[in-house]
Amino acid sequence: MADLVAVPSSSSWEFSCDLEVDFKSADKATIVYTALAVDKELQPDKVKRQMTVADGKLYVHFEATEPRFLRASFSAFMDVLTLATKTIEEFGQGIFQ
Amino acid sequence: MTKRMVALGFEGSANKIGVGVVTLDGTILSNPRHTYITPPGHGFLPRETAQHHLQHVLPLVRSALHDAGVTPDQIDCLCYTKGPGMGAPLQVSAVVVRVLSQMWKKPIVGVNHCVAHIEMGRVVTGACDPVVLYVSGGNTQVIAYSEGRYRIFGETIDIAVGNCLDRFARVLTLSNDPSPGYNIEQLAKKGEQFIELPYAVKGIDVSFSGILSYIEATAVEKLKSNECTPADLCYSLQETLFAMLVEITERAMAHCDKKDVLIVGGVGCNERLQEMMRIMCSERGGNLFATDDRYCIDNGAMIAYTGLLAYAHGLSTPLEESTFTQRFRTDEVLAVWREPKESHVADGLKKDMRLQQVN
Numbered sequence: 001m002a003d004l005v006a007v008p009s010s011s012s013w014e015f016s017c018d019l020e021v022d023f024k025s026a027d028k029a030t031i032v033y034t035a036l037a038v039d040k041e042l043q044p045d046k047v048k049r050q051m052t053v054a055d056g057k058l059y060v061h062f063e064a065t066e067p068r069f070l071r072a073s074f075s076a077f078m079d080v081l082t083l084a085t086k087t088i089e090e091f092g093q094g095i096f097q
Numbered sequence: 098m099t100k101r102m103v104a105l106g107f108e109g110s111a112n113k114i115g116v117g118v119v120t121l122d123g124t125i126l127s128n129p130r131h132t133y134i135t136p137p138g139h140g141f142l143p144r145e146t147a148q149h150h151l152q153h154v155l156p157l158v159r160s161a162l163h164d165a166g167v168t169p170d171q172i173d174c175l176c177y178t179k180g181p182g183m184g185a186p187l188q189v190s191a192v193v194v195r196v197l198s199q200m201w202k203k204p205i206v207g208v209n210h211c212v213a214h215i216e217m218g219r220v221v222t223g224a225c226d227p228v229v230l231y232v233s234g235g236n237t238q239v240i241a242y243s244e245g246r247y248r249i250f251g252e253t254i255d256i257a258v259g260n261c262l263d264r265f266a267r268v269l270t271l272s273n274d275p276s277p278g279y280n281i282e283q284l285a286k287k288g289e290q291f292i293e294l295p296y297a298v299k300g301i302d303v304s305f306s307g308i309l310s311y312i313e314a315t316a317v318e319k320l321k322s323n324e325c326t327p328a329d330l331c332y333s334l335q336e337t338l339f340a341m342l343v344e345i346t347e348r349a350m351a352h353c354d355k356k357d358v359l360i361v362g363g364v365g366c367n368e369r370l371q372e373m374m375r376i377m378c379s380e381r382g383g384n385l386f387a388t389d390d391r392y393c394i395d396n397g398a399m400i401a402y403t404g405l406l407a408y409a410h411g412l413s414t415p416l417e418e419s420t421f422t423q424r425f426r427t428d429e430v431l432a433v434w435r436e437p438k439e440s441h442v443a444d445g446l447k448k449d450m451r452l453q454q455v456n
Contacts, residue, residue, distance in 0.1 A: 039191075095200050
């Protein structure tokens with residue numbers, strides 16, 4: 001479900017990666033986006049995270065100053081993304097058309 | 098007949114994840130929880146604890162709803178622990194609540210963990226306006242309600258009393274099942290010899306880290322030379338720590354002129370602590386209120402109940418503000434559900450004063 005690309009780029013935000021999750025539903029993607037957008041990155045000077053929703057998909061872009069920050073942030077995000085998705089699967093029956 | 102108000106509450110600030118369903122009168126419809134138990138000699142770390150919560154939270158939601166016999170449409174609000182606690186574990190409850198809130202179209206209420214312990218203790222025991230001793234693995238506070246808030250009269254200046262006990266259990270490599278404190282309590286009953294330990298009360302505050310360092314060093318030495326048994330050490334540690342807690346609680350009682358004590362938090366189910374506190378209370382003509390492990394130890398119902406009290410008084414947390422925070426002091430919360438009666442009294446007093454001025 002996810003496409004990952006780690007691209008070294010210029011500037012101090014040298015390390016980045018992109019995540020794309022296809023919920024095949026604008027409602028589901030928006031719910032996950034809204035739930036996860038509340039928690040800001042804990043070290044904004046080291047990791048940045050941008051999220052967008054389009055065509056029933058959630059797009060997440062991470063940028064970090066060091067690989068370890070990128071990995072930690074991405075890994076933590078995957079845990080809560082999985083949790084949010086499972087919550088929808090488990091308790092969203094009959095809610096989405 | 099008005100519809101009864103129902104709340105679903107999530108607690109996951111430490112090594113327990115719990116989901117509870119309660120009504121506004123304090124009836125607990127369901128309260129399942131699961132504890133992350135580490136091997137003897139080990140404590141629980143944020144990341145592993147969060148993984149445990151991730152695994153168990155959704156099955157717990159299902160069984161909480163099933164046991165309570167309620168469906169999502171019967172729920173008035175979704176409550177979660179906003180803090181204090183460990184960050185990653187706190188996030189698990191917050192994320193589930195945010196998703197459910199959007200799907201079920203229910204409001205969210207963020208709850209202070211410490212205040213939830215107090216409200217749960219009050220509703221279960223019927224204690225009206227006690228001095229509260231809140232003792233757990235992460236917190237040690239002596240609290241009393243005054244002017245809209247739960248005020249902290251005294252607290253630990255370093256580690257929590259439960260943390261001191263937990264870490265000593267690790268030195269003895271006692272089992273963490275069901276909890277290190279429980280196993281210390283059982284072993285302490287077999288203690289025969291009292292070993293003098295440092296005693297660190299500073300006004301209404303306490304300090305435990307020095308006692309822990311001392312007993313950690315002493316334990317290894319004295320056990321090696323057969324001068325004492327692990328049971329003696331557990332007994333001595335409990336007697337010393339609990340004597341300190343009783344002393345600061347009594348001091349707070351004298352300050353606020355209250356006669357009753359309520360003990361809440363995980364260490365609060367220790368029967369020796371309850372016994373010592375009961376003796377002190379009876380000497381002052383008051384009563385001790387305490388609960389057993391079902392309510393003392395972190396659980397979802399305490400969050401649901403406290404959140405529902407706030408919600409019934411018009412409070413809720415907008416989704417975009419439903420954050421969690423590792424630091425969240427007891428006295429930051431306005432306990433609006435306790436205000437009406439008190440403010441009537443205050444209004445009455447003001448009127449009296451005005452009358453006196455006129456006269």
